[in-house]
Amino acid sequence: MSPEQRREMIVAAALPLVAEQGAAVTTSQIARAAGIGEGTIFRVFADKDELLDACMAEAMNPGHVLRELASISLDDPLDARLVQAAEALRAHTDRIGTVIGALHASGHRRPRGNGDRPAPDGRRASMDATLDAVRELIEPDRAALRPSPETLASVFLGMVSNRYHLVAGESRTPLEEIVDILLHGAFKAPENAAT
Incomplete structure (x- = not known):
């Protein structure tokens, strides 16, 4: 080895x-x-x-979540793909929070030397790769969407990531509800609309 x-x-x-x-x-x-x-x-x-x-x-490491996003079947309906993507992103964020939280709570505050610093564009590259992976999940439905897959992916990531910045004790909005609001809006269907 x-x-x-x-x-x-x-x-x-x-x-x-x-x-x-x-x-x-x-x-x-x-x-x-x-x-x-x-x-x-x-x-x-x-x-x-x-x-x-x-x-x-x-x-x-974003590689884990990027592989999970790439494994989502493009044959699933868009709402199902986005819920699966949100679940993968939540697991990734939770994993980061758990490890960093445990290290911080136990006193691990190692000062970093200049050689230990991550590349300045590392976070940006990770965010761009995640955005691109979500865009690829949306791309098959491009013709049916008002916004571009790029715009919808950006809004989706914003909605999902903001979900994690809650005060302790507040309940999280269900992922399915976030995707439903993103894809179908906040307004109720008119009563006379055909279903």
Whole structure:
């Protein structure tokens, strides 16, 4: 196994523990979960902080959600595709929040050196890739839509992402309701309209 593959395996084993315990997780617990000796961790990570940072980076990695979005069948109706997309995005956001929240709550506030900083355009590239993946889910219905798939994807992502900025204790708007309002509007159908 290459050092990079070993790092990935250790991070995959560590992530659930980090989400649960934050920085309080021990390298011994991580080694047990990975089925390796504790010393093996330090052959591919300089220290525990580097491992925790790798776990945070993996939780934030957009590759997972992009693969989930790409796996949604274009044969499903548009509303079903968008609900599935919203569920994938919610899971991704929840995963990030759980890992970062656990690390922060347990005191992990490692100062970053200049070499540790993410590329300035990394977040923008991630957002653009997500927008493009959602646009691809909408594209088959282009002829039936008033706005372009690009515009609808942007509005959809705005509606779904704003759903997560609620005060603790408030209930979240159901994803199906967000998609229904996006696709069908907020007005009731006129009583004399044919159904």
